[in-house]
Amino acid sequence: MSRSLGIRLAHLVPPLDDTCEESLQQALGHPDLFEKHWWRQVTLPRALHAIGPDHLATGLAHLTLDRWQDLALGEIMPALYLTGEHPDVLATHPHEWPDPEGAHKYLHDLYLTALDHLPWEAPPTGPGTGPLFTEIEGWFATADPRRRAVAGRRVLTLNSETLDTLGSRFGVTRERIRQIHKQVGQEVRSRLKGARGARTSAHLPELSRKLGVATPLDAFWDLSPEYPDVLPSLDLPVGEVLLRLLPGHRVVDGWITSEGATALVRKLTEELAERTVIPLEEAERVPLEGGVPQEHALAWLSALPHARVMDGHLVRWGRNLPDKAFAVLTVAGRPLHFDELLERVGTGFNESGFRERIHGDERIMRRDRRLFGLRAWGGREYLGLEETMRRQLVEAGGEMPVSTLVERITDWFDITESSIRAMSAGSEFTRPRPGWVALPGVVTARTPYRPRRVVERTRRCFRDIEGAWWLRVELNGEHLRGSGFPIPSGFAVSVGMGPGCRLPVRIGDRPSIAAWKNQPLMNSIRPLLLLEDAQVGDHAFITLTGGRVLCRLHKANAVPHDPFAAALYLAGRSVTDDLSSLIHAVGLPEDAEAPELMAHLTDRGDQDLLTLLTPHL
Structure with missing residues (x-):
């Protein structure tokens, strides 16, 4: 048979139940079986594998001659009838035999034959047969249910149950479970130091050596065929118990x-x-x-x-997308098409958001319409079709033949001629004569770049009493987390920036860059916001002077209730100032009056100030 029966020795030999424990222990005891009353507790296949059938047959022969002389052999072990021995012999009593020495050998051989005839097969190796299994199972096989549960569900497992859960299971307090936990832990440590834990204790240093400083948990189970064997008393694999006993290692x-x-x-x-x-x-x-x-x-x-x-x-x-893109490009060592860059970075994010993030990263340069490389590699940067055309026109003195513009840009970048001609015919440029394209106002190479809206006509830009222009930024979570942000071109020009510039600046104690690619960008002002304890909704007034970014904070919860004072506050002025102060702040002449102010705010798009001032001016 290939299936082991779950029988115990006491099932085969009924007299065991009526024999004193001392006699049984003397005849049947063995150092590889620690369980008390193992003949009642341990399945016979496991016992035979641990101590061997010869030891068992010898012990039963001694007990038959010393303790069971008044019983017939068939009463001592009914399974003897399976051996084919004559029934008359099995009906005899041991005290009737005159030769004790010969009787002992005969009984030993007879019991050994009976054990061989039982319908079980003990494999040489396999689940529940290894020495570690035998030793660890012996620790708790006869323990009461609560101690076994605490050992298997808290002390020796990698997935501990809570004190409350175990307490509810057994109807006791969490404190009682804690006490049992402590007792079981002490018991395990004591056994590891003594004879009953010698094999496990000797195995742990060797296991630690095999694991090294780090080993995958999956690979651990292959280190020994015994590790996956489940201990019945704990309902845990041998390997899991060893990992809990292993000093200096943990599973993460x-x-x-x-x-x-x-x-x-x-x-x-x-x-x-x-x-x-x-x-x-x-x-x-x-x-x-x-x-x-x-x-x-x-x-x-x-x-x-x-x-x-x-x-x-x-x-x-890194945690953010530009860091990942920078790493991918560094490994590639060459510019990558956007689709390839996207594939290597991975998934789980918005594609357009990814494009915007890498556009704004100073380490990454757009080399073509959908090609990205590292700025450190050098090469020609693609700033978008409109800006590229604008740069070429500036270099040419403000105007040039469309055919020349087409030839240059198509040689450098993957842009179609039709796209360039369509852009040339748009409102962004003028056509001074047939076949030519120019910048609005016929800007020459010696003329500084002029934005569509100068700073005086730019929303949320305000002049201080000394004439410096400041941009009011309503703070959101991205600002506080350290993200950069676009700034109006009119304001950017007023602080010394221009298309294509990379202006070194300092933000607090940190060196940074104010850059103008497709649009002007301000790098993170988080260091300045931290100094002011800024919160979402607060108003930060920023400017750039002397190579430094400056910031003044107006708290959102400090906006005055008086509408006119609130307008002054949002314009960066003192709440006690008069109308002339507000007129100066938005760039109007000193002799301007209220109607001109309201018309100017309307042109700028300062709807918040208009709402505050309309009932009063």
Whole structure:
């Protein structure tokens, strides 16, 4: 038979129940079976594998001659009838036999034959037959249900149940479960130090050596065929119990790791922070020299937080999309088409949002309509069709033949001739004569760039008493998190910026860049906002002077209730100022009056100020 029966020795030998424990222990005891009354507790296949049929047959022969002389052999073990022995022999009593020594050998052989005839097969190896299984199962096989539950569901498991859950299960308080937890923990530690835990205690250092500083949990189960075996008393695999007993290791995110692995993670994280990309051959030396088993080194690198293995490199994989795009381009070493860049960065985000984010990152340069590279590589930057045409016209003195413009741009970028001609015919440009295109106002190379709306006509731009222009920015969560943001071209020109410029500035103590690609952009002003304890909804007035970005904060909760005072407050002026102060702030002449102010605000689009002033002016 290939199926083991769940019988115990006491089922086969009824006299065991009526024999004193001392005699049974003396005849049947064995160091590999720790359970009390094992002949009633342990299945016979497991017992026979642990102690061997010869030991069992010898013990039963001794008991038959010493304790069961008044019983017929068939009464001692009814299974003897399976051996084919003559029924008359099985009806005899041991005290009737004159030769004790010969009787002992005869009984030993007879019991051994009976055991061989039982319908079970004990495999040489397999579930529940290993020495670790036998030893650990012996710790709790006869324990009361609460101690077994606490051991299996809290002390020796990787997925502990709460004190309250176990307390409810057994109808006791969480404090009582805590006490049992402590007792079971002490008991386990005591057994590991004694004879009943010798095999497990000796196995743990060897297991620690095999695991190294880090090993995948999946790979752990293959280290021994005994690890997946489930202990009946605990309802846990042997391997899970060993992991809980193993000092210096813990299971985290599918890995068995140690403090040594933590130090390796820190080392590589610091290295990636400086370099972004490390050749894989160089990166692999860190885990190999640090104690990660060779077969798991690559998987360990792949599992590093905020890192990724890509094209033979270990790459810092930042939290934001521009960082990821920068890493992908660094590894590629060449400009990538937007679709390829998108594919390598991954999914789970909005495509148009991704495009906007990389457009605004100073490390990344748009090399063509859908081609991106790193600014450090150099090359011609594509700023969009309109801006590219505008730059060429400025360099040509303000006007040039459309055919020349087409030839230049199509040579540099993947732009169709029809797109360029259509843009030339649009409202953004003028046509001074047939076949020619010009900038509005015939701007020449010596004429500074003039925005469509100068700063005086730009919404939310206000002049201070010294004549410097400030932009009012209503703060949102993106500003506070450190995102850059576009600024009006009229304001940008007023503070010294122009198309294509990359103006070095300082924001607080941090060096930064104010750039103008397709549109002027202000980099993060978060350091200045932190100094002012800014909140969402507050009004930040910013300007750029002397190479520094300055910021004044007007709190949203401090806007006056008086409409005219509130208008002054939102224009960056003192709430006690008069109408002339407001007129000056929006760039009007000093002799301007209220109607001119209202018309000017309407032209600028300052609807908030108009709403406040309309009932009073």
